[in-house]
Amino acid sequence: MMRHLISAADLTRDDAVQILDTAEEMARVADRPIKKLPTLRGRTICNLFFEDSTRTRISFEAAEKRLSADVINFAAKGSSVSKGESLKDTAQTLEAMGVDAVVIRHGASGAPFRLATSGWIDAPVINAGDGTHQHPTQALLDAFTMRRRLVGRDAGLGQDLAGKRITLVGDVLHSRVARSNVDLLHTLGAEVTLVAPPTLVPVGVETWPCEVSYDLDRVLPKSDAVMMLRVQRERMNAAFFPTEREYSRRYGLDGERMAKMPEHAIVMHPGPMVRGMEITAEVADSDRCTAVEQVANGVSVRMAVLYLLLGGNDSDSAVTHTRTEENK
Amino acid sequence: MSKTLIRGAQVLGGDVQDVLIDGETIAEVGTGLSAEGATVIEADGQILLPGLVDLHTHLREPGREDSETVLTGTRAAASGGFTAVFAMANTHPVADTAGVVEQVYRLGKESGYCDVQPIGAVTVGLEGKKLAELGAMHDSAAGVTVFSDDGKCVDDAVIMRRALEYVKAFGGVVAQHAQEPRLTEGAQMNEGVVSAELGLGGWPAVAEESIIARDVLLAEHVGSRVHICHLSTAGSVEIVRWAKSRGIDVTAEVTPHHLLLTDELVRSYNPVYKVNPPLRTEKDVLALREALADGTIDIVATDHAPHPHEDKDCEWAAAAMGMVGLETALSVVQQTMVETGLLDWAGVADRMSFAPARIGRATGHGRPVSAGEPANLTLVDPAYRGVVDPADFASRSRNTPYEGRELPGRVTHTFLRGRATVVDGKLA
Ligand SMILES: [Zn+2]
Numbered sequence: 060m061m062r063h064l065i066s067a068a069d070l071t072r073d074d075a076v077q078i079l080d081t082a083e084e085m086a087r088v089a090d091r092p093i094k095k096l097p098t099l100r101g102r103t104i105c106n107l108f109f110e111d112s113t114r115t116r117i118s119f120e121a122a123e124k125r126l127s128a129d130v131i132n133f134a135a136k137g138s139s140v141s142k143g144e145s146l147k148d149t150a151q152t153l154e155a156m157g158v159d160a161v162v163i164r165h166g167a168s169g170a171p172f173r174l175a176t177s178g179w180i181d182a183p184v185i186n187a188g189d190g191t192h193q194h195p196t197q198a199l200l201d202a203f204t205m206r207r208r209l210v211g212r213d214a215g216l217g218q219d220l221a222g223k224r225i226t227l228v229g230d231v232l233h234s235r236v237a238r239s240n241v242d243l244l245h246t247l248g249a250e251v252t253l254v255a256p257p258t259l260v261p262v263g264v265e266t267w268p269c270e271v272s273y274d275l276d277r278v279l280p281k282s283d284a285v286m287m288l289r290v291q292r293e294r295m296n297a298a299f300f301p302t303e304r305e306y307s308r309r310y311g312l313d314g315e316r317m318a319k320m321p322e323h324a325i326v327m328h329p330g331p332m333v334r335g336m337e338i339t340a341e342v343a344d345s346d347r348c349t350a351v352e353q354v355a356n357g358v359s360v361r362m363a364v365l366y367l368l369l370g371g372n373d374s375d376s377a378v379t380h381t382r383t384e385e386n387k
Numbered sequence: 388m389s390k391t392l393i394r395g396a397q398v399l400g401g402d403v404q405d406v407l408i409d410g411e412t413i414a415e416v417g418t419g420l421s422a423e424g425a426t427v428i429e430a431d432g433q434i435l436l437p438g439l440v441d442l443h444t445h446l447r448e449p450g451r452e453d454s455e456t457v458l459t460g461t462r463a464a465a466s467g468g469f470t471a472v473f474a475m476a477n478t479h480p481v482a483d484t485a486g487v488v489e490q491v492y493r494l495g496k497e498s499g500y501c502d503v504q505p506i507g508a509v510t511v512g513l514e515g516k517k518l519a520e521l522g523a524m525h526d527s528a529a530g531v532t533v534f535s536d537d538g539k540c541v542d543d544a545v546i547m548r549r550a551l552e553y554v555k556a557f558g559g560v561v562a563q564h565a566q567e568p569r570l571t572e573g574a575q576m577n578e579g580v581v582s583a584e585l586g587l588g589g590w591p592a593v594a595e596e597s598i599i600a601r602d603v604l605l606a607e608h609v610g611s612r613v614h615i616c617h618l619s620t621a622g623s624v625e626i627v628r629w630a631k632s633r634g635i636d637v638t639a640e641v642t643p644h645h646l647l648l649t650d651e652l653v654r655s656y657n658p659v660y661k662v663n664p665p666l667r668t669e670k671d672v673l674a675l676r677e678a679l680a681d682g683t684i685d686i687v688a689t690d691h692a693p694h695p696h697e698d699k700d701c702e703w704a705a706a707a708m709g710m711v712g713l714e715t716a717l718s719v720v721q722q723t724m725v726e727t728g729l730l731d732w733a734g735v736a737d738r739m740s741f742a743p744a745r746i747g748r749a750t751g752h753g754r755p756v757s758a759g760e761p762a763n764l765t766l767v768d769p770a771y772r773g774v775v776d777p778a779d780f781a782s783r784s785r786n787t788p789y790e791g792r793e794l795p796g797r798v799t800h801t802f803l804r805g806r807a808t809v810v811d812g813k814l815a
Contacts, residue, residue: 146702167704168575168586169656176656177700190704192586238586262591263583 062176063184064364067195068237072219072246077144079203081363082356088125089359099128099369102159107149108187110166114330115187115197118354119162128369131158141274146170150179158182160369170271174335183368184191189232195328198239200360202247204349207356221248226278228254229337230299231287232261236329237288241269252278255311258299259290263294274341275310277321286327287312287338303336313339317347325349390414391807393800396430397764398756399437400732406435408762415758428765429801436736438470438763438801440639440743440752441713442533443561443616443688446472446503448485450479450495455693455783459492460713463500463691463782465808467713468765468798469501471744471752472691476508477538483508485527492529500808504749507531509550509561509815513539518550522558525557532748535562538615538663542568542600546601551611560638560746562614563602565623566664570594575704577650577665585653587703590665592620599623603630603637612636614746617690619664621674628683638746640688641675642721643712648672648788658699658706659788662692664797679738680729680812686743689716693784711782718794721769726795732769751804763807771797781814 061069070078104123108116108280116132123130135149146165153161160183163171168190175184188194206215210221225244231237231253251269253260264271272278279285292304300306307313312326319327326342328350334340342348351364391408397574398404398416405420441464447455455463457474464472465795474491476482482491488505495503507524524531534554541547541563544634550561571594574692578589599615603626606613615627618639620631630637644662649669652660675745678684692709701705720739724730730738754760775795777785801809808815 147700156600165702167702170702172656173702190586235586239582261583262589263580266580266585315653354507 064195064368065172065175065184065186066193067198067243068275070195070246072248075199075202075243075246076107076217076219078188078199078360078363078367079206081361081367082203083212083216085362085366086356086359088362089355095125095127097127098366099123099126102369103129103131103157104160104162105133105153105158106162107133107135107153108164109146110164110188112164112188114354118357119187119361121358124363125358126365128365146174147177149181150174154180154182155219158186160365162187164188165188173273175360182333185254185368186365188235190235191238192235192387193239193353194235195239195243196357196361196364197236198243199364200353200357201240201286201327201329203356203360204245204327208349209283211325219247220244223249223283224252224281225249226252226254226282226285227288228275228285228312230257230259230290230294231255231264231288232259233291234288238367240286241267246270254278254308254310259294276316276319279316280318280321282324284325284327285320289329289333290337302331307336311337311339314341317342317345327353388555388804391802391805392420392425392427393430393435393764393766394422396433396435397732398435399736400434403406406523406756406764408802408805412760412763413756413758413760416756426768427748432768432770433799434732434767434769435756436468436732436765436767437740437753438524438639438737438757438765438803439468439477439717440747440749441469441472441689441716442743442747443471443537444474444688444691444713445477445693445695446474446491447478449490453695457491457503458498458784459781460693461495461498461503462814463711463713463780465500465803466781466798466814467715468717468767468801469713470763470801470803471502471504471749473504473506473533473747475537476506476535477513477780481508481512482506483511483513485520485523486530487695488524488531489527490727495591495709497762501803502749502752504747505529506532506533506537509536510532510546515539515541515543515546518546518553521550521553521558521559525559531613532557532559533562533614534559535564535616537562537564540564540566540568542598544601544605548605548609551606551613552609555611558748560612562616563598564616565595565598565602567594567597570597574665576653576661576807577667579650579668581653585656587653592622592667595664596626598647599626599655602682603627603635606637607633607635612638617641617642617645617664617688618675618684619667619671624674624678624683628678628773631683636684640686641679641684642690643687644710644788645675646672646679646723647719652788656703658701658703658792659710659786661703661706661708662710663708676727676729679724685738686746687716687720687738688743689713693782693785695784699786707809711780711784711787714780714782715775715787715789715794717767717798718796722797725769762802764802765798766800768797768799769795771795773797801805
């Protein structure tokens with residue numbers, strides 16, 4: 060394992076499978092009456108959120124608490140970008156307080172990388188979403204959900220997603236979820252296709268390990284999982300697409316479209332869902348939609364990441380002190 | 388009057404000659420010149436160039452003296468072999484009146500390290516709305532001939548047209564920072580493969596190219612001359628080449644960093660690489676070098692942009708744009724142009740002294756190395772190899788992308804009108 064988790068691209072296939080397998084173990088804790096392990100007792104983890112995200116923060120906090128860590132929540136309201144140095148200042152404050160790990164969410168792409176590599180702080184850094192760059196634990200929980208559904212809960216142990224065909228639909232341009240998923244799913248052997256209007260596909264996408272299509276209907280019959288990405292309404296004003304109606308006609312997922320998917324195929328959504336535009340209520344509420352499971356799986360995956368990065372119990376020093384490749 | 392004999396230097400990289408400086412001028416150029424009464428500099432293996440001229444420098448004074456002052460900036464310039472710099476107008480207050488340009492001009496005179504020629508803003512407050520008093524700045528003691536809203540693009544086509552027309556009355560030139568503002572909203576780096584991966588807002592090449600295309604057509608239409616600042620893309624080169632082939636009076640500059648560095652460096656998220664226009668791709672870098680070699684790009688200009696440490700020691704998005712460049716410019720040009728065989732030293736003299744002086748109408752600079760000319764000279768040791776250490780900089784700021792990098796060449800002496808400003812690589 061690496062020392063920080065900044066980008067899904069930094070994970071090897073074996074790292075990723077190890078995290079998913081560990082997450083299965085963690086998931087069992089959730090089935091117990093007392094949902095708590097003593098693993099990180101006495102360790103302090105700071106959730107450093109420069110950008111609001113209640114869902115992600117709560118998910119990390121639940122994971123930390125189930126591992127018995129002490130949790131500090133630091134919500135830096137307002138834009139750090141306008142304040143300039145606040146990331147560095149905050150990092151040094153946390154360093155002085157002796158935190159053992161920092162989970163960071165930041166509106167600026169690269170802020171977690173900078174935090175991990177600039178010498179401002181020594182603790183492991185876990186990226187909980189940075190700008191339009193990466194959100195690696197989201198990709199891990201998505202992969203975990205896919206493996207459970209498409210390979211099997213027990214049958215999946217030790218397995219990757221070789222040969223599975225995954226389709227990501229929507230605002231790829233602004234999506235850290237898309238970037239992280241393309242990287243991780245490719246590493247895990249899946250075949251990824253991005254579907255979006257050309258305005259929402261980044262210039263330079265041709266080097267990504269995936270296919271790009273503008274035609275959802277053509278891709279659906281060949282998909283084992285279809286992941287809908289969030290489309291923010293304000294994109295409409297920036298002329299990324301003409302109208303909400305036109306967007307949902309061409310790229311929204313309704314019951315009729317879902318019927319074109321193979322029977323075993325699942326529908327995923329990182330949430331929160333904008334019902335109507337990108338996904339209809341009928342699809343969102345169907346048992347093929349994994350949005351709710353994804354939330355539960357998020358806690359297990361984050362427990363696994365924290366456990367592996369922070370070395371779990373004291374005897375597990377092999378994990379703690381393997382600091383071979385700090386970053387790519 | 389003091390005399391200096393520079394003995395055995397290759398003048399413009401050509402013949403080995405002695406050059407005798409007497410007072411403010413070059414007294415004699417020849418072989419076996421008498422050293423009587425003169426300080427002798429043994430210049431074996433060194434290249435003698437006309438004092439370098441930078442058409443694009445940010446000196447930050449008035450307003451941001453924490454980053455640079457006219458004094459520290461001209462000391463940096465002298466260290467880099469420059470004898471004249473053109474100071475950009477985006478100061479606080481903006482250099483958009485005769486009063487401000489005269490102040491900068493006077494500070495330059497007082498510094499004594501390098502002549503400072505202020506650039507005047509094209510529009511009031513760099514706001515792109517209303518022409519600044521271009522004539523008054525020209526008529527002032529500063530004698531402004533170059534006008535630029537650099538840092539911002541004069542994006543209104545009508546304002547640009549009027550500025551181009553207006554400065555014809557006194558032989559001025561408008562230097563355009565070509566950046567279509569709408570196409571670069573939220574831009575953080577070159578738009579392409581790397582920005583797609585890093586999730587940083589893209590600054591597309593076409594945002595530069597579309598403005599250059601428009602401006603050369605405007606210059607043609609009104610019969611004026613336009614200068615393109617820090618050209619950075621292969622497409623821009625093509626447009627300028629086309630414009631020149633049509634006889635349009637356009638000149639263009641490239642920065643040293645755009646001749647050497649690419650957007651791959653942004654993968655470090657280290658804001659020292661954050662600059663505007665952004666670092667582009669390898670293909671662009673090679674096209675820029677070719678264009679500088681064949682004269683499509685007329686000059687090298689540093690876009691020396693000093694920033695204090697705290698403006699760069701932060702996350703990428705929060706960081707200021709720009710790099711210091713005066714002290715490393717010649718080394719980068721040596722590495723990218725001379726050592727690649729694209730340009731000889733006479734070519735360097737043209738791109739870094741004769742041509743910029745001509746474009747900016749800097750009389751007394753960019754003159755031939757011959758008897759009777761002002762003794763503005765730079766002596767370079769091309770065999771030197773050294774690792775860049777920003778702690779050695781004379782600039783007040785340290786935001787160099789070359790820290791820890793080995794670069795060739797070193798300015799050993801700089802003379803401003805006969806007076807040594809740099810001796811043995813150290814400021815005099
Ligand atoms: Zn500029």
